[in-house]
Amino acid sequence: MTRQADQRLSEVLETLETSLDGDRVSVEHIVETLGAKSFPALILIFSLIAVSPASAIPGVTTLVAVTVFLLAVQMMAHRDRVWLPQIITRQEISRAMLSKGLRAVRRPTAKVEGLLKARLTFLCRRPWIWLPLSLIAVLTLFMPFMELVPASGSIAAAAIALCAAGLLTRDGLLVILSALLLAVVPVAVYLGFSG
Structure with a gap:
């Protein structure tokens, strides 16, 4: 992990929000703004x-799932820089929607990050980091199907965001708690879907 993992959550959100321009925002813009080496920050934002x-836009959850899967796998492989295929980097989402989403999470983020601190940091390093990243990768495989179940994709993404926040701030305790959520969400969604 690089020292970029010491970023504050609010800084990541503010960096992206202040960079937004035009009616549409591409995946490529998000990667370039946050940095092609900031894997945890990118996983968090997506x-x-x-x-x-x-x-709520059809296909967005699937796009996020594929992107986060690629990021998690590359992070496990210890790549220095993010690589995403052009079919993903050219995808765009509404700036208004993204801005609204960023504003919605800024207040709770400000409250949560006061509780986060560097602890159990070995869990944010190899080989321990492979466990949460593997759980993230597996969960993203379920997410395209979760679009069929209202809100389930958002619940899965929230669990991934918590894990990414833990990695970003090197808070091993949050990584452990989010890993438990990452393992439970697919089972809960399956039971809800089959029931």
Whole structure:
């Protein structure tokens, strides 16, 4: 993990929000704004998109799932820089929707980040980091199907966002708690879907 993992959550949100321009925002713009080496920050932002009002747009949850899957796998592989195929980087979402989503999460984020601190940091390093990243990757495989179940994709994305927040702030306790959620969400959604 790089020292970029010491970023505050509010800084990540503010950096992206102040960079928005035009009516549409591309995936490429988000990557370039946050930095092609900021894997946890990118996972956080894309998962928050799936939690935001933008998730109501058909296909957004699937786009987020594919993007986060690629980010998690590359982070496990210890890549220095993010690589995403052009078919993903060219995708765009509404600036208004993204801005609304960022504003919606800024207040709770400000409250939560006061509780976060660097602890149990070994869980944010190899090989321990492979466990939460593997759970994230597995959960993203379920997310496209979760679009069929209202709000389930957003719940999954929220669990991923918590884990990314833990990695970003090197808070191993949050990583543990979110890993438990990551493991439980697919089971809960399956039971809800089959019931």
